[in-house]
Amino acid sequence: MTDRRRFLTGSLAVAGLGAVARPALAQVFQGGTAPITNPVQIGLMGPFTGSDRGLGEQMANGVRQALDNANQGASIFQRAVQFRTYDDLDDIGVAQQVAQFAAGDGISAAIGHLRSDTTEFALQTYYQNRLPLIVPTTTADEATGKNYDIVFRLPTNDTLEGRMDALDAANTLKVTAAVVVSQAASYGPAVASGFLQEFNSVKGATATQVLVDLEKPDWSAAAAAIAAHSPQLVYFAGMSQRLGPLLEVLRAAGYKGLFSASQGFWNQTTMEHYAKPAQGLVASTSMPPLALAPQVRFDLDAYQARYGALTPVAAFSYAAAQIVAQAVRNTGGGSRSALRAAIAQGAFNTIVGTFRFTPQGDPLEPNLFFYELREGRWIYRRAARNTGFLIK
Structure with missing residues (x-):
């Protein structure tokens, strides 16, 4: 069995913390405030009905807030964005139908989908119709692996996350x-591969892998296999x-x-479940600590006043909408070809940082943020890349 439903997994941590405003129903026109x-x-x-409706609402809240802000700041000579x-129901078949319908529905760009499987299944339809797609939450390598020039992904991909985590282990933790512990699931193998490749390229450093059965994990056997290598670090x-x-x-078993x-x-x-054994664990994520980004303080406060906590899903959806709005402003129009070119060639300041894109559609300057678990709380420690976005 493989789990094909991966996305910005850290968002699961706060999926229920934000206040939810009006629901975004399928194929409903959403207006601005001006x-x-x-x-x-x-x-x-995204999923706007069904069990994942709450996550779809987070996407809609982020996009709505970003576009409302952009439209309020637009002059009478600039076209606004709505x-x-x-609703893809978080289903791959429906996702393809949604993409086909949207391609003929007069839209100039698309944001979505929430998860890797729905995104990947619909990609060819967007490409065939030359409809620019901003991918706000999917980390799967496959989202940009086909080199479709209409796809632009915001979070750092799985393989690169593993590589950047390896460099942090070698250079910061001095390991x-x-x-590396992983399973034969959809999320994990690419991360593990990236970590192993990068860590083993560091002079004097050695990493090995322990695979845990997905269906019937034998934790004692896994612990024994790990102990046999006498590691300074276990990377999950x-x-x-x-x-x-x-x-x-x-x-x-005595691992210290x-x-x-x-x-x-x-x-x-x-x-909630592993605070004691995981004390001191350092985890990476594409989500920056926005409290340390003074230039987005106004946007953050405005969002929180309207919806509550800004979750990673909402934040990256917000950023995707900001990119489209800035591209519209830069081109003065709304054709698909003009927006695709503007996004491919531009630099965009968003609520989660600045984005430029490679020809493959990944961030030109990908980043990760490292948090340490202490006393049951995630505490921000450092960024993989110092871009000036954060004050620390």
Whole structure:
């Protein structure tokens, strides 16, 4: 069994913390707050009904707030931007139908989908219709792996996350011996591969891998296999919902070394269920600590006053809408070709940082932010790349 539903996994940690405003229903026109003439129309693809409706609402809240802000600041000579929601039900078949419908529905760009499988399944439809797609939450390498020139992804991809985590382990934690733990799930193998490749390229550093069975994990056997390598660091490339029990087994077996993990551990599950054995664990994520970004303080306060906590899903959806709005302003129009070119060539300041894109559609300057678990709380420690966005 493989889990094809991965996305910005840290967002699961706060999925229920934000106040939810009016729901975004399927294919409903969403207006701005100011009188608008001849607006550019964009689409938001996500789950707006069903069990993941709350996450779809977070996407819609982020996009709505970003566009309201952009439209309020637009002059009478600039075209505003409005969005429509398209409900993919978190289903790959529906996602393709949604993409086909949206491509013929007069929109100039799209934002979505929430997860990797729905995004990947619909990509060819967007490409064939030359409809620019901003991917706000999917970390799967496959989202940009086909080199479609209409796709622009915001979070750092899985393989690169593993590589950047390896450099942090070697250069900041000063580790020379590591074991990478992963499973044969959709999220984890690419992260593990990136970590192993990068860490083993560091002079004097050695990393090995321990695979844990996905269906019938044997935690004692995994702990014994890890101990056989005498690691200074155990790195978890996967989800804490699946691999978390190994934290307790390792500590009970006497392991006293360091723990670090990919974004699949930066969540509420780790905080609530594994706070004691995971004490000191450092996890990476694409989500910056916005309280340390003074230039977005006004936007952050405005969002929180309207909706409550700004979750990672909402934040990256907000950023995606900001990119489209800035591209519309830069081009003065709303054609698909003009927006695609503007996004591909531009630099965009957003609520989660500045973005430029590679020809493949990934961030030109990807970044990760490292948080340490202390006393059941995630405490921000450092960024992989100092861009000036944060004051620390």
